[in-house]
Amino acid sequence: MKILIVEDDTETAAFVVANLAASGHVADQAASGPTGYDLATSGRYDVIVLDRMLPDFDGITLVKTLRSAGIATPVLFLTHLSGIDDRVDGLEAGGDDYLVKPFAIEELLARLAALARRPQLAGESGFFAVADLEMDLIRRAVRRGGEPIELLPREFQLLEYLMRSQGRIVTRTMLLEQVWNFHFDPKTNIVETHISRLRAKIDRGRPVALIQTLRGVGYALREP
């Protein structure tokens, strides 16, 4: 992934750049709005990480300007501003994701990966597959090794999201947001319980476990 970070806080920027490099990505840093804008318009990046509160530039304005200039690169807002309106404003302005500081670097990496790649398309038939697990969106049917599996509506939704993100890591927060539309962190680990219910139906008794837990990071649907 080629990532652009527009962040005036040098510590955060250095931290992120270092971690991205360690994961095998390439990252450029801009410490001010104008520089960031110039780099962004070059269009070379897979994803842009943008601080909302830059000293000389409002992040919202920057995104709006980018979008009207035709730059469609996905933008992730990284900011201290945690208000609901702040997030809504950011996304409405053209941002694609919103992460509040402080953040876990794994969270940032997982979200960047999700943004940079095209979402897994189901193709014309609405069909997904990972190993011998098949999912038919149109007929609302799931099979593994040819055997049909009965899923509850929420389990189906959960599996669909995992299917669309197959191969990539999805964090607990991403699942809460995308599958349950929860924009807060419940103390109860509802994600874990739902995943284990799903596992019981998908993976139990099978030789290969497709739903993987990555401790401290999240989950992934892929062949081990």
Add this chain to the structure above:
Amino acid sequence: MRQKFVRLLRTGSFRLVATYIGVFTLSVLILGSVIYVIIGSQIGAEFDERVRDETARLVSLYDVNGMDALAETIRVRDAGSLDYRLEDAGGRPLAGTLPLPPIGAERRRDGWIDIAEPEHEAGSERERALVTILGNGAILAVGQDLYGLDGARRAVLVAFAWALGATLVLGLGGGIIVSAGFLGRIDAMSRVARDIMAGNLSRRIPEPAAHGELDELARTLNRMLDRIETLVGMNLHIGHNIAHDLRKPLARVLRRLETGRAAGLFAGEAEVAVAAVRDDVLQLLETFNALLRIAEIETGARRARFKPLDLARIADEVAGAFQPSAEDAGHELRTELADPLPMAGDAELLTQMVANLVENAIRHTPAGTTILVASVSDGRGRALVVSDTGPGVPEEARSRLFERFYRADAARTGEGNGLGLSLVAAIADLHDMRIEITDNAPGLSLRLDIRP
């Protein structure tokens, strides 16, 4: 339209005007009655005086010149404005056309008599005559058609009826106009106030240059709104600054710990200590986030983005999310959400509110408890109820449950930050919902009433 009219009638200003009109009308009525009576008696007295004088003249004429002269005079004068009648002692008419009623068994006597409905002239229906018995037993009657008197009386009546009518119409009409104007201004103020409560803090009440009480009120309210907007602005500003200034160092602490751990700087006990510090910092950040969120909600600005939704559907989704976790903890989480709960609100916040309530119930009740999330529609209106069959909360503690950092169970200090229910209260308040905590016998029941 009809409702507007009814409102108008209820306004203080209209009532005032109506009272004045009532008093004035009453005065006109009393005045009219007095004048009516006075005029009546005055004219009546004059009429009677005239008849009495004429009678006296005729009697002295009789005394001097005798019956024939009297009869002759009567025949001549009868054509005039007064009416006469001369009868002999037996009642046979001698002269005059006054319509004296025929003698019945009664004998004529001296005195006034009122005669109704004479047929001789178009005019009034009444005649008033003075009967005098002469020395020879003859009967002399002098009288007058009361047409004039009645006419005068009717004139007074008509005049005052018009006056009354005009007073009522003009008064009430004027009252309605004045009240409508007054009401219009009050309505304008209410509209602005409602707009502001809906989150539009920059609205103001229109301020004309005049100096009436309403104008002064408008000015004062606007000053107050300026102050409120400044304070809220300061609050938001502080919130933003706190967000930045407090989070930054905390984030730095976390990063240092993270970097240290990645570099393998901590080993053995140090690693355990570092992990504990990290947890503490995260806990701090969480508490801080919750406080900021509560403050953000309390400004009321979210109201401007309310949308119509069904709270029962939101509760259903939340309950579904927590179902497996509740089961794993040995609880039974049930829903009875057939009744819809339509309202205007913020879906995100309401979701969090219900989640907090359900989590609270799960966390503070032992295994085996039944937790119920239900929508009700009863005499009090529509409401969401979250109840459990757990140990409940003693009555004294119930009112304090929503205070910041309050914990009913003093023994628990590790889990949570004591702000979960404060957030519920803030969100409920933002949506104008009333919270009621009652004993579920056993257990706790929380009822959130939706304002219609």
